[in-house]
Amino acid sequence: MIDRPNYITPAGYAALRAEYDRLFGDERPKLVETISWAAGNGDRSENGDYIYGRKRLREIDRTLGRLSAKMKAAKVVDPARQPDKAKVYFGATVTIADEDDSQRTLTIVGNDEADAGAGKVGWDSPIARALRGAGIGDLRRITLPGGEKEYEVVAIIYPLP
Incomplete structure (x- = not known):
């Protein structure tokens, strides 16, 4: 993992935080709603909305984990x-x-x-x-x-x- 501080400017930290908030508060909930709707449409094996949605959800969750780790290790230096x-x-x-x-x-x-x-x-x-x-x-x-x-x-x- 990260063994030393991740130096970052206040503007850089704000950009990381904004990206995290956008993904977590906006894009992810919409995607979960789409996946839930697609799952209710029957056969999931050939359901493009469901398959793509699950794949995109995994990508978002990985990105959220990466952003979270960066913010946790961040040392904001003005x-x-x-x-x-x-x-x-x-x-x-x-x-x-x-x-x-x-x-x-x-x-x-x-x-x-x-x-x-x-x-x-x-x-x-x-x-x-x-x-x-x-x-x-x-x-x-x-x-x-x-x-x-x-x-x-x-x-x-x-x-x-």
């Missing part, structure tokens, strides 16, 4: 309350520049919130691990799938409280 805003820690939005002076902005979030397309990298990702504790002007060598690259930390921003 980046706005970070005491040392001069260094890169959880929740920081960091601008880095490579050797070619090409800049990239990343926000370090919980692993469950990671979305590379939106510039959100998980706390345990290689780039986030390399940037932890870095200050403005620090150089960090990061091993990426395409090879090693060196980045300079150009800016560090935390959300306002």
Whole structure:
């Protein structure tokens, strides 16, 4: 199971909670009602509504279990309350520049919130691990799938409280 805390931002926790509530309070009860109606229609072996409904109910129950475990292990960390805003820690939005002076902005979030397309990298990702504790002007060598690259930390921003 999960042996260490699952760091997550307040917004990330709210998203997990909203998904759990949507599945548990809305989708699952409707599905149970459909399955109950389909079961009353006779032969269940060829009843598509019943078969599909039971399959979807198992999927929802697995998802609810997974979300519940994530929320139970979650350690909500508000980046706005970070005491040392001069260094890169959880929740920081960091601008880095490579050797070619090409800049990239990343926000370090919980692993469950990671979305590379939106510039959100998980706390345990290689780039986030390399940037932890870095200050403005620090150089960090990061091993990426395409090879090693060196980045300079150009800016560090935390959300306002």
